[in-house]
Amino acid sequence: MSEIILSSQSIRKLLAAGNGDSALLYLCRAAELSDVVTGFNEARLECAASLLRQLGLDEHQNPRFQQSEQPPEYTEEDVRKQLELPRSGFRKLMGEVQRCLGRTLSTEDLKILLTIEEYLGLPGEVIHLLVHYCVERSRARGIGRMPTLRSIEKEAYRWADERIDTLEKAAAFIQSESKKLSRKSALCELLGITNRRLTPAEERYLEAWIEMGFADDALRLAYEKTCENTGALTWKYMNGILERWNAQGLYTAEQVRALDRKPAGAARKTGYQRHTDPPSPAMLDAVKQMLEEE
DSSP states (O other), X not given: OOOOOOOHHHHHHHHXXXXXXXXXXXXXXXXXXXXXXXXXXXXXXXXXXXXXXXXTOOTTOOOSOOTTSOOOOOOHHHHHHHHHSTTOHHHHHHHHHHHHHTSOOOHHHHXXXXXXXXXXXXXXXXXXXXXXXXXXXXXXXXXSSOOOHHHHHHHHHHHHHTTOOSHHHHHHHHHHHHHHHHHHHHHHHHTTOOSSXXXXXXXXXXXXXXXXXXXXXXXXXXXXXXHHHHSSOOHHHHHHHHHHHHHHTOOSHHHHHHHHOOOTTOOOOOSSOOTTSOOOHHHHHXXXXXXXXX
């Protein structure tokens, strides 16, 4: 069997996700064993594959939907017909969403809900979980209002593109996102951010650092260096430090300090030439040039 080469970035993503099934599936694909994983039924395989797509580790992933493309324009009549169907699943879904959001849905809201169900093809039970997820995410971010149907639709496109279309895959996704959210909250506390919401740019920085796989002590060290050199938390400066450490494969404070540590007995380099030091190449060149000019 040929060697399997895994990038450190991929390994860190798999470790951060904490899902053994996805890691096994990724290894099978890397070894060109297709999707054959002993003991996996179809549902378990689909959940693992879905998480790989969410992590960006599915080389064959192609978006099913593009939000730039115009979906069907559902009308008020289309909504009415769906609601009037005997034992209407759409009417039941409407009631569940209204209870979750704590308000009556407008006609425009119902058109969006119909788009999610009909055009994106998400089952009603998955949409119910989607709405709950969006509500909990808003609360966790400190947003003092319920999400709009437009924002839920945006997340629905993501779920549809990543094939999160069963209860099992939705549960696996929510569990993975919950771990990320918990990690981001811990990092906010580490950085002293406790009384305000993060900006979208700040969230992207945190998500990138989590994906890189840094330990808390390394992030704390980078934060301290940033504050020492800039006088405050400067996100771009701290990101530069972490990107450099990431390129060097340094993910703990001990690894960083080990690289900075000078060998025992080694003379510290300065910008001055001591009289006991042997002449440097630059000094020899300068002497040679002086002799030639004479």
